[in-house]
Amino acid sequence: MSERSSSAVDVLVVNAGSSTLKLALVAPGDDLIGARELAAPGGHADLAEARAAIDELLGADGLDRASAGRVAVGHRIVHGGTDFTAPVRIDARVATRLAELTALAPLHQPAALAALDETRALLPYAVQVACFDTSFHATLPPAATTYALPAAWRERYGLRRYGFHGLSHSYAAGRARALAEALTGSAARRIVTCHLGSGASLAAVRDGVSVDTTMGFTPLEGLVMATRSGDVDPGLLLWLQTSAGLSAEELTDQLFHASGLVALGGTADMRALVERADQREETAVLAIAVYLRRLRAGIAAMAASLGGLDALVFTGGVGEHSPQIRAATADGLAFLGIALDPARNANHDPTTTPDTDLTADGAPVRSYVLAAREDLEIARGVRSVIAAE
Incomplete structure (x- = not known):
């Protein structure tokens, strides 16, 4: 798809955090069309409330616009491991790998994956993209990513420092x-x-x-x-x-x-x-x-x-x-x-x-x-x- 086509897409942003579920609809030019914040104790929002909020943000023709490629969905995913260092379209392989990373972010990853499942069911034809809190820190030098642990452990278990909140840090620094x-x-x-x-x-x-x-x-x-x-x-x-x-x-x-x-x-x-x-x-x-x-x-x-x-x-x-x-x-x-x-x-x-x-x-x-x-x-x-x- 051309850059011109991508710039015409409204993006439904789904940010499932440890205590809230934040939803926002962002128009081309970074204009905020609307936003909703739902309580999510323990990282779990009420699904009926979430569905209602998404319907309200997208409007009556939201499903049609999503099916026509005029609405895409962006998900905040806390942990991308070393596999994902940039935003990626979500398919079955990506979803499986994200689930495998849950043990590294047990407070956030399950909530994000639950929100992903819900929006895929609600908007089955919309492009769904994962954006990672870890990817901004993919530039950390070895001295900042390496733990002083046995090399055999680091290599066998992938032990390293990843860093988080990258989406927030990236925006704030810019x-x-x-x-x-x-x-x-x-x-x-x-x-x-x-x-x-x-x-x-x-x-x-x-x-x-x-x-x-x-x-x-x-x-x-x-x-x-x-x-x-x-x-x-x-x-x-x-x-x-x-x-x-x-x-x-x-x-x-x-x-x-x-x-x-x-x-x-x-x-x-x-x-x-x-x-x-x-x-x-x-x-x-x-x-x-x-x-x-x-x-x-x-x-x-x-x-x-x-x-x-x-x-x-x-x-x-x-x-x-x-x-x-x-x-x-x-x-x-x-x-x-x-x-x-x-x-x-x-x-x-x-x-x-x-x-x-x-x-x-x-x-x-x-x-x-x-x-x-x-x-x-x-x-x-x-x-x-x-x-x-």
Whole structure:
């Protein structure tokens, strides 16, 4: 199909996350026709609600337009392994391979595959494209992908760092470069993007290319998250199995679903934790302190991988909606040249100005809060696949 034909296609974006199902219909030119966000506890949305939302977005003639090639579907898939480093049209072989990768992303992959099955049943003649959170990090150098484990293990089991949230990091880095160029006349070359939501990760991006990130073999590595632990001493986990008698299944469940903020502060809701911390409640104060310590250290490490820093980006649910977390993060990183304007940070309204420059006057590093627009990144990936056919 020609590039001209692909540019005329509306893209239904299906983003099945660990706590929500986000649906968006993106027109040519990246215009958003409509969007719906459904609750998906444990990664599972109500199928009837999802069907109704898709029908509403596409309209009465949606099936006909999809059958005529005027609507395509783009799916956010968390794990592409080493097999998929770019968007790909989904066929039986691809779907089978994606299912085989479920063990590496048990919190996300099943939800994405369930959403894939549902949309294929609802729109059987539409082109379905998988866009991967891992593919943006396919450019990581060997030093950033290699674990210090026996070579026999690495080769036999494919043990390596993959990185995740790539769709968000890719969009955020590109948007920050464009904003920096418009505001300062030169694009920021060295950017750290902070995707802070239920899941959280950082990426070091040089000239639009990912060179380091905090997540690894699975989306469990790295920062403290809503229900995920992030980095934990492997020896501690071995001790829990060999001395405390916990099974692998128990460890998996607790590390993915009952750790992180919910373990430290009793809730995965950062807004509630901030409010409780303001009242000096000890558990909330500790939860936020642990979260911020890991976050600041991660940003500093990403800056080290870049050899310096030109721009810092906050995105994702916490990144966009918590001025307190943004301020506390920056306050601990002044040595890197990061400083936020207190008024711009406190007054940022994601509903009216989703993309805002928060940089304090005179700060050498630009700081931005940007809307997470994985939908646009996915729509562009879908059109690239269609154009190449």
